[in-house]
Amino acid sequence: MAWTRLYDEPEPQRVNRWLAQNGVCSRREAEGLIAQGLVSIDGQRVDDVGRKIEPGQTLTLADVAQAALESSMTVIVHKPVGVVSSQPDPGQVPAVRLLTREALYGPAATIPDWDSRLAPVGRLDMDSRGLLILSEDGVVAKAVIGPDSNLEKEYMVRVTGQITEKKLTMLRHGLQLDGRQLRYAKVKVVEGQLLRFVLKEGRNRQIRRMCEMVELNVVDLFRVRIGTLRLADLPEGRWRHITPAERTALISPPQRAPATT
Template sequence: MSDSAALPRLSKLMAERGLCSRREADSYIERGWVKVDGEVATLGLRVSPDARIELLAQARGAQQERVTILLHKPVGYVSGQAEKGYQPAVSLILPERRWGGDTAPLRFQREHLRGLAPAGRLDIDSTGLLVLTQDGRVAKTLIGEDSGVEKEYLVRVAGKLSAEGLAKLNHGLSLDGQPLRPAKVWWQNDDQLRFVLREGKKRQIRRMCDLVGLRVLGLKRIRIGKLMLGDLPQGQWRYLAPGERFD
């Protein structure tokens, strides 16, 4: 194996640095919109991990045109592709469903739906904040392997929870044979818990509650990173405004 073959691909390194997604990186490289150490890069190029990578103006412009949407997902919609007769959440992104309180200086365009994908799951029987994005940087921030962005939930439950059970919800449970990261869980009121997680396994909160003898009656996500669901009405959406960040 040659020395260069052991080096990372440019697209992988760009994604790891949070410049864009790997798919976007390949597109930009193919168009000649990326320079490495001052030279225009070619597709499939392998580079040193400390290489100087520059996105040209065309790539930066393409990124600025990509939108991120915050949706208050109702129960009965799936986060991703349509399944079992249920509509995907993206079907709610219609101009008439845009929240009147949206302050982002964007006019809705059909192009904003192209490649729009959920950055994280919200179960069909759950409601609350769902992020849909065209931007690979946002997706990496929220669902990348090393993402530590907090997600906060209000969870209405039935059953008795001991002090030991509450302690286990905070730290000490495992799912799918793997220990869960420490969480923050406390009573919000008599029948509702507040969960703050830094990971998102499938149906994680419902399965955690099962393990300590609780049944989930309702689940609502109210925060992702720095952004709150706030006054966004159920079934409506808004754009991520300039200057807003999740981390």
């Protein structure tokens, strides 16, 4: 079924910008679809890449356009310790090398090769393990690591050192890295020396550096969730394609709760 949506914003807006804001595709992809004659407004084909859509008008993407957008591959990997996300040094194993038919978990029509354009979406250093997204989908990448991303990233972190309420308070909203204040983090004790971190940013080795600043040492860092996407029962070293429903949930902006009086 063709993608169709009524434009209900108060002011006119360029078609490519509106499609990008709604997570349908990037602006460049939208311009490509317009150039191919695959976009229409109120049943009339859009030929101008600078065309604006007016309030009350309906935009439609042709079936072939929707199929092309959904064909961009995104997979999740349960990355083990010792595997790097990307850009390996000599002797290191990049995560994309795990994407073999033997390591596939569940069905897949396509098996990426080692020269695929799949790139890591979000950092997960060599000493950490868990959920890693690899994607060639620019919309997914923007939703997860774009400057306006508000997605939560959840980690289970085992530490050594004394855990105190003062240290937990500092981890939640009292630290700076590289001269910049960190965003508020959710940090709680699960049991013993195991902490749960929920962040909305992903600075380089952020959790490890945060813990060092309060005299805690990370001995295991395990990412279990990005937004609505969970590692769940995916075994270590295995991978799978994300489903269309998972992609939609990942790229859709969270709905704000209605104001109460």
